[in-house]
């Protein structure tokens with residue numbers, strides 16, 4: 384399959400590099416460019432729960448495209464290059480830093496479990512946390528000292544990741560507010576390009592964010608993200624589509 388982007392440049396899917404839980408990465412003829420293919424597969428609780436969400440790949444590819452473009456327009460360096468088809472994103476190849484950088488505006492999920500903070504507790508300032516991206520170890524919470532001891536990032540890189548996470552949070556919060564959605568928390572992945580620059584990579588989507596609909600205060604009804612799948616709340620695909628629709632409505636306003 385041939386994909387076209389950037390007018391005269393062409394990329395073609397080559398060898399499968401990696402199949403993850405939600406996406407497949409393909410090589411291209413250019414070692415600096417890879418293709419990320421978005422699947423409908425959904426997993427939760429460190430892949431103990433597995434399923435499919437109808438058209439999730441298509442919706443997440445579109446959502447991630449809009450959000451990465453929005454961030455790029457505000458000066459955040461990202462891996463995104465082009466979205467030439469429904470499920471495929473052409474991105475700069477990076478060496479992923481195996482950290483899940485999590486930003487939390489309201490308490491939810493593992494934070495509530497581990498600290499006893501009630502669901503929805505407002506966190507001011509927002510928390511920026513680092514987890515080790517390692518399924519075998521269950522993605523454990525790290526400290527600055529552990530990150531350094533494990534040689535995952537140096538002091539300056541940890542500072543830079545923290546600054547970027549904060550900036551991205553401010554930009555995304557403002558945007559989701561316009562969509563009448565509360566950005567509860569989200570996970571980011573960063574990587575280093577061939578020049579050693581830190582780029583925002585992977586995806587930002589209802590798989591990787593907690594998003595609450597401001598139109599209702601009902602604790603189940605308001606959930607517009609993967610918690611619908613985790614907690615068997617039903618209407619999972621519909622919630623993902625609703626997030627995309629609200630994003631598109633804002634983008635079309637411009």
Ligand code: ADP
Nearest residue numbers: 403404405406408462474475476477479584585
């Ligand atoms: P996982 O199950 O490991 O989370 P995914 O299904 O999310 O995997 O597939 C995406 C994989 O590709 C992840 O391991 C992610 O870290 C990696 N990745 C994301 N963006 C890039 C990129 N620009 N270059 C190289 N690898 C990337």
Ligand code: MG
Nearest residue numbers: 403404405585
């Ligand atoms: Mg992933």
